[in-house]
Amino acid sequence: MSEQVTRRETLRRGLTAASLLALAADWATPALAEGETEVPFTDIPATFNPNNPSATSRLLDIRKIDGPFTPKEQFFAVQHFNRPEIDPAAFRLKFSGMVKKPTEFSLADLRAMRSTEVGAGYECSGNSGRSMQGLSSCGRFTGVRLSSVLKQLGVQPKAREVVFFGSDHGVQDVVFRQQTFKLEQQFGRSVTLENAMKPEPLLAWALNGEPLTREQGFPLRLIMPGWYGVANVKWLAEVHLQEERYLGNHQARWYRTLRGVGGTGETTDPQTQWVENEVTRMHVKSVIARVTQGAGGRQIFGFVLNDGTPLKSVEVQIDNGPWRKATFDPANTKYSWKRFSYRWDDATPGEHTLVSRATDVNGEVQPSAAELSRKKTFLEDNAQFPRKVMIS
Numbered sequence: 001m002s003e004q005v006t007r008r009e010t011l012r013r014g015l016t017a018a019s020l021l022a023l024a025a026d027w028a029t030p031a032l033a034e035g036e037t038e039v040p041f042t043d044i045p046a047t048f049n050p051n052n053p054s055a056t057s058r059l060l061d062i063r064k065i066d067g068p069f070t071p072k073e074q075f076f077a078v079q080h081f082n083r084p085e086i087d088p089a090a091f092r093l094k095f096s097g098m099v100k101k102p103t104e105f106s107l108a109d110l111r112a113m114r115s116t117e118v119g120a121g122y123e124c125s126g127n128s129g130r131s132m133q134g135l136s137s138c139g140r141f142t143g144v145r146l147s148s149v150l151k152q153l154g155v156q157p158k159a160r161e162v163v164f165f166g167s168d169h170g171v172q173d174v175v176f177r178q179q180t181f182k183l184e185q186q187f188g189r190s191v192t193l194e195n196a197m198k199p200e201p202l203l204a205w206a207l208n209g210e211p212l213t214r215e216q217g218f219p220l221r222l223i224m225p226g227w228y229g230v231a232n233v234k235w236l237a238e239v240h241l242q243e244e245r246y247l248g249n250h251q252a253r254w255y256r257t258l259r260g261v262g263g264t265g266e267t268t269d270p271q272t273q274w275v276e277n278e279v280t281r282m283h284v285k286s287v288i289a290r291v292t293q294g295a296g297g298r299q300i301f302g303f304v305l306n307d308g309t310p311l312k313s314v315e316v317q318i319d320n321g322p323w324r325k326a327t328f329d330p331a332n333t334k335y336s337w338k339r340f341s342y343r344w345d346d347a348t349p350g351e352h353t354l355v356s357r358a359t360d361v362n363g364e365v366q367p368s369a370a371e372l373s374r375k376k377t378f379l380e381d382n383a384q385f386p387r388k389v390m391i392s
C-alpha cells in the first residue's frame, strides 16, 4: 500500500478503515463511552500545564487523544523565532539555485497541481517525559508532492542538497570555535536531493482538510513523513538547490545527537567511539496516553511514532510483570501515529506502574531509559516511558 493517497483513494480507504474498526472487537475508540471514566495518572507534576498561554510552545495533553488526527487547536506547536503572519494573496514560494528554471509559485498555482494527502504523526526531537510527551501530534495534511514540482522545474546535474527556508527569522548566536557572532538568521533545514525526490515529502497547505493555522505554518509548509518535527519547515518561503551541504544553525548545530558506541561508554574509555548525527528520521517510540474504566472493563491506550517502518508489536508491562501484546487500531496508516489499546482485565485496587514498548519488523526495539544512557544530548529521546495510575 502506498503511503500517500489521492482524494478518491482516501475516501475508499476511509470506508475500509471504518468497516475494519467495526470488526475489531478488541479495539474500542477512546472517546469516553457512556458510564466510562478516566483512571487518573498519579505521575503528572503539579506544575504541568499544557494550556499555559504564555508558553512559547504548545503541548498536546495526550490524555485527550480520542481520534486518529489531532484537532488543529490542540496540535502541538514549536518555533524558534516569531510566528509570521503571511498574506496568502501576496504569498510566493520561490525555487532558486540549481534548478533549470528558477520559478515562483502562488498558492493558487500550487493548488492547481495534483494534490495528495498523508496522515503524518510526528514529534519534536526534544519531546520526552519531561513534557509528558506533549510535543507530538498527528494530522492529515494535503498538498503537492515536492518531487513532482522539482521534476517539473528540472534539477541541474550538480545539485545535491535541497534547502528549505521559512519566512521566520531573528537574531541568534552563530558559534565558530571560540567566536560567537550575533546574526540575523532565517529558519532553514535541508535534505539530500535523494530524500527530496522520494514520493513522501509534501508541500502542504491544509491540516485536517482546512487551511493550515498560523501556528502550523500558514499558508504553506513542508511535511517530511517519518521525520522528526524539525524537518517540517513552516511558513515555507524558499526552496534552494545547491551542491554543498547546508550548515545552518538548525541543521548542523542545534539539531544533532551525540552518543557513545562500543567499549564501556565511559567518557574516558578509548574503546568508545563518540558519534554525532543529524536529527532526521524518528526512532521508534511508544507512549501510554490514557487509561479508562467502565462496563467494558479497563483499557490502556497509547500511540507509537516511528519512521514508517512496519511495526511488529507493541506491548504493555504492568508492575514489572510479563510483556503483554496490545492491539493496533486498524485505522493506522504508514506514517500516522499508530494508536494501540490493551484490555486490562486483572487490575487490582491501588497504584500501578504501566509501561509500553514498540518493536518494528527490522527488530528495532524501543529502549529503556537505562539502555539509552549512552546518548549524551537530550534530543531523540525514545526511551520507554513508565506511567503511574491509581485504581480505586
Ligand SMILES: Nc1nc2c(c(=O)[nH]1)N[C@H]1C(S)=C(S)[C@@H](COP(=O)(O)O)O[C@H]1N2
Residues within 6 Å of the ligand: 075, 076, 077, 078, 079, 080, 081, 123, 124, 125, 137, 165, 166, 167, 168, 187, 215, 216, 217, 228, 229, 230, 231, 232, 233, 234, 235, 236
Ligand atoms: N519555519 C519554521 N519551521 C519550523 C520550526 C521553526 O522554528 N520555524 N520549528 C520546527 C520544529 S523544531 C518542530 S518540532 C516543528 C513543529 O511543528 P508543529 O508546530 O506543526 O507541531 O516545526 C518545525 N518547523
Ligand SMILES: [Mo]
Residues within 6 Å of the ligand: 078, 123, 124, 125, 126, 229, 230
Ligand atoms: Mo522540534
